Amino acid sequence: MRNFNRRTALKIGGAAAALPLLGAPAFAQMDKVRAAFVLIGTPDDNGWNFGHDNGRKYMLEQLGEDKVETTVVTDVAEGPDSERVFRELAQQGHDIIFGTSYGFGTYMLRVAPEFPDTKFEWATGSEMAPNVSIYNAKFHEGRAVIGTIAGMMSQTGVGAYIGSFPIPEVFMGANAFHLAARKVNANFITKVVYVDSWFNPPKEADQARALIDQGVDVITQHTDGPAALQVAEERGIVGGFGQGADMSAFAPNAHLTSIIDIWGPYYTKAVKSVLDGNWTSGSSWEGLASGEVLIGPYNPKIPADVVAAAEAVRLGIIDGSIHPFAGPIVDTAGNVRAAEGDIVDDGEFWANEAWYAEGMEV
């Protein structure tokens, strides 16, 4: 696990140092991989960091502790401190280092060239390098599923999307949520608000209260904690959704279902490719189909027809018959983003400024 003793460290360091002498190529197989995970918070946040740590545990189980050992560094700030952490981990002889936040990228890209034999993986990243891969998950596919539930269950016809920052990942999710809700309720309105933080529980909670007071009865949040969900429970509205992990413990009644980040298979694949000596730099962006995004258990209070509709969307996205951004899509300014029969490609969100589909209030 996190602990390792100096003896193993020396052994591994020694093994790595011996490789070039044996004339082994870069594609050498390894007996044991040392993987490090750099987190922006702590694994017990029940959200983002929790998801990554679960992925690590899954990977450990899959590959076995005799094949991989892991180090976790928590509470790393997105700045030069992370640069030092990456360098430290690379120097300690870690073979693969996962940086699980966008803001680590600048510093990871600085360190990576100094350690060409170390593999770096940048979650939600935007730039690759010979030894830097990027990986992300199509959370917005999950948003389409919960949007369907929201659209069918909301009594006021007004939902809310509490976001952190207006970045593509977030406004994509908001659009997917809203468009799915509109398919089942043509007049559905989604209020999108940004709390300018990934984690500020008092503010998230107050924001949820303000939204509920203005007619919102389904809330989904794109921040890292369950604060908004707890307010949904307290106020007894139709409900909310877990983000990143199952959060039903915080809101047994209000928690309708959750979008669960499953990083395990990706981590397993990445570490295994290091073990097998065939890791290459690349970009991974998978979703429901490959199991990186999972929909948690449905709350028993959800009517059967709603569950059926949500499942239809989920399965449709998996088999490709449904696309979250299928046209016609018109944005708030009246521009046609996709014509009937057309789609907005997932990648296009990265190329443009934030936009919102008709019926969203920002």
Place this chain on the structure above:
Amino acid sequence: MSVDLIIPIIMTLIPAATPILLAAQGELVAEKSGVLNLGIEGMMLTGAVITAAVMLITGNVWLAILCAALAASTAALIFGFLTLSLSANQVATGLALTILGTGFSALFGQPFTGKAVPLFKSPFPAELAADPFWRLFFGYSPLVYFSLAMVVLIWWFLQRTRPGLILRAVGESDISAHSIGYSVIGVRYLAVAFGGAMAGIAGACYPLMLTPQWVERLTSGRGWIALALVVFAAWRPFRLLAGAYFFGLVMTLEVYAKASGGGFRILPSEAWAALPYLATILVLVLISMRRSGSTSAPACLGKPFIPAT
């Protein structure tokens, strides 16, 4: 935004303002005695983590609040010992206390992180507490009523009682208070301990009322707003209440304005967020321009008292 939002806004702003008010009340008493404790944030975090821990272990809310007050008060006494008995610099010691509280709470709180804490709800019958109108008066957590009672109590204590008079005298002129025979250090110890207890209860508001769970850095810097509030209120208990609700209003209007969609946003959200601090500076300027003795800072604020012998 419409008129029927007035009650909901008030219902949100009062709980949001309550921890700031409670912490500021404690700080006010400490500052009135001449001690500037910059460790509010650390003491609040200590109170918050202890509350969550006791609630999750015993489920007894009164015990939780009591333990929070005692724990934060103990932290305050470390500060007191250094600044009062050893006459260390109050600014540096207060900052160290915040570092300690932040570190301690994060470390101690690890087993309790992210576990739902039961809410400490209104003590009134549901017909009142949930009524669309009467909830405005009866719909709050007991912590809110406690903070309101403390406004009167602190005012009465400072203005109408002999110990209150002594406390103010110690803050205004420690040397004369000492020469009359009062224990300057003793009075300040009590004031600092009280300040800590109130900050601890302020911290308890988060897991019990606002965000029913413990996570690292739960109070997100609101202890510093409490510090600003004391100054904003010109060291007067009733103005403290008005100021707390004003700060609460600013924070609440921001989230309501965002929730109501475009049009209402006359200022960027950063300007809203900076408003309490700018208003505090403005109040400081106004106070000093008026120069009336009773509204200005306690004369001995932040200065160590070293007896002549």
Place this chain on the structure above:
Amino acid sequence: MRLKFEKRPEASTAMLYLTPVAAVLITMALGGVVFSLIGFDGFGAVREIFISPLVNAYKWQDLAVKAAPLVIIAVGLSIGYRANVWNIGAEGQYIVGALAGTGVALLTHQMSGFWILPAMMLAGVLGGMAWASIPAFLRTRLQVNEILTTLMLTYVAVYILNYLVFGPWKSPTSFGQPQTVLFSPSQSLPYLIAGTVVRWNALIAVVVVLVAWFVMTRSVFGFQIRVVGSAPQAARHGGFSADRTVWLALLAGGGLAGFAGILEAAGPFGHLIPQFPTNYGFTAIIVAFLGRLHPVGILIAGLVLALTFVGGEMAQTTIALPFPAVGVFQAMMLFLLLAGDFFVRYRLVRVKPKSETAPAAETSTEAA
């Protein structure tokens, strides 16, 4: 036999230098015991935090990188503290300095030239000074307490930073992420030694220390600051203007904090992001005290604080010590240091039992 504290006739120089060392050593001992008692590898933690970074030459670079801004800010603050001017808003001045320098960087982003970096630095210093001049003005004109204004302005600075990086200064290529463009090579602080992570700011920090040392001991300005701080009455008689001292103290503190801010932005950060404020301005207050408000002491204290940060990270990876434990160690060290101050001014003396005490002895204690 009873023991009693007695005020020293003069502050003890030996204690002045011994107590910081003692504070660090006692923190190591006490921290080891306390953390062992609560179930951690306490002495492992002490080893990783305080010793491992020192024996690993690679880590020295990290210490230099982390200590540089702390030292630069703390030197500026110490000047004010010596004159009893309590600027606790260096964090805000640090941010505004970085903002001013970044403003120049954004204006010159398409240009290149040796003059750009110095222009950014100058803007950083001026930005920090400008931010500190607000409390200076309020204090000298309106007697507004600078402790409160400098602190309040820190928060205002944070929101200005957020406004700019989320709004007008957001990079067009950042995919909506709040950050400015990366500084170009002619806007970035070069590395001091190729192949290391140490940039010029490490050397600049040392130069700042030496200049400050010289100024404080050899110049009229330094003399004025020291006199105003230690004997305000005498200073007034000597014709030193109190207002002028306040201005100088705040401008020195603000200017150096702003300087540290732009050095950090143009160096380790490489661009401005909302996470730019990392409490260097507050940690520097601790550094100033730990260094006894003396430039050389501050240099050492800055390295000690950097040690706890860098060592704390190592302890996390090597013995799984939770990161918040570092904060507990830092607080413990500071508390002990502040407690140690007492021994600079007081000494422990033996009090003879009452019966033996001659009346004359009593009067002499009174006099002391």
